[in-house]
Amino acid sequence: MAETHALPFPWHSFDLRSRFLPEGWQQEILEVARVSAEDKYLVPSYATSREADSESQIPVHTVDGVTIAEELPWLYSLYRQQLRDMAQTLTREEVTTATDVRTGLTLNVQRGSQERYECHVDWNPLSGLLYVTDHPRGSGGELLVSNRGDVHSCEEVDADCTRIYPVAGHALFFDGRYHSHYVNALRNEEDVRVVLAMNFYTASHPEKNRPESLDRHLGLLP
Ligand SMILES: [Fe+2]
Numbered sequence: 001m002a003e004t005h006a007l008p009f010p011w012h013s014f015d016l017r018s019r020f021l022p023e024g025w026q027q028e029i030l031e032v033a034r035v036s037a038e039d040k041y042l043v044p045s046y047a048t049s050r051e052a053d054s055e056s057q058i059p060v061h062t063v064d065g066v067t068i069a070e071e072l073p074w075l076y077s078l079y080r081q082q083l084r085d086m087a088q089t090l091t092r093e094e095v096t097t098a099t100d101v102r103t104g105l106t107l108n109v110q111r112g113s114q115e116r117y118e119c120h121v122d123w124n125p126l127s128g129l130l131y132v133t134d135h136p137r138g139s140g141g142e143l144l145v146s147n148r149g150d151v152h153s154c155e156e157v158d159a160d161c162t163r164i165y166p167v168a169g170h171a172l173f174f175d176g177r178y179h180s181h182y183v184n185a186l187r188n189e190e191d192v193r194v195v196l197a198m199n200f201y202t203a204s205h206p207e208k209n210r211p212e213s214l215d216r217h218l219g220l221l222p
Pocket residue numbers: 120121122127176181
């Protein structure tokens with residue numbers, strides 16, 4: 001039985017559209033996503049997975065951190081500086097970015113109406129998302145986060161959840177370790193959802209403790 005939390009899931013959001021994002025930022029990222037996204041399958045059998053069927057295969061497309069740093073150096077720099085500074089507002093502990101670019105940031109690309117992102121909890125004490133595409137209410141692609149804490153399927157998340165609708169240029173920060181979450185399928189077959197997912201660390205949850213097996217599960221390490 002999942003723990004019942006008195007309050008809904010909290011998250012923090014910053015609007016970067018009139019600051020920090022260079023002219024043409026969205027098209028530039030979308031082009032890298034179009035050209036460089038690799039096809040992978042997640043098998044949600046890892047300790048942080050929260051799928052009802054741990055044998056299923058979930059298709060995902062990702063652009064790795066090395067490619068992001070090479071193709072979009074301004075975005076990598078944004079992660080290490082201004083986005084880190086935003087994450088810092090959430091905790092008294094010093095927030096750091098990943099020294100291993102492969103596991104620090106990823107572009108997640110979701111195409112068409114048959115894909116979604118696995119139900120899981122985060123390992124990192126602080127996660128960041130920078131939305132590249134807009135997905136208003138009714139169009140799918142929202143992030144669903146359990147208000148009841150750590151639950152074990154999409155259906156259990158759905159039963160009591162916070163729905164976060166992606167707005168291009170908005171950055172989100174949250175502690176996703178104790179609230180199961182997943183990304184809904186898109187409604188329209190033509191739609192593409194792109195988000196920059198970022199990992200941050202603190203002194204009590206440093207990068208060196210992050211299990212390599214998790215990054216292999218996510219396809220970030222070979
Ligand atoms: Fe997550």
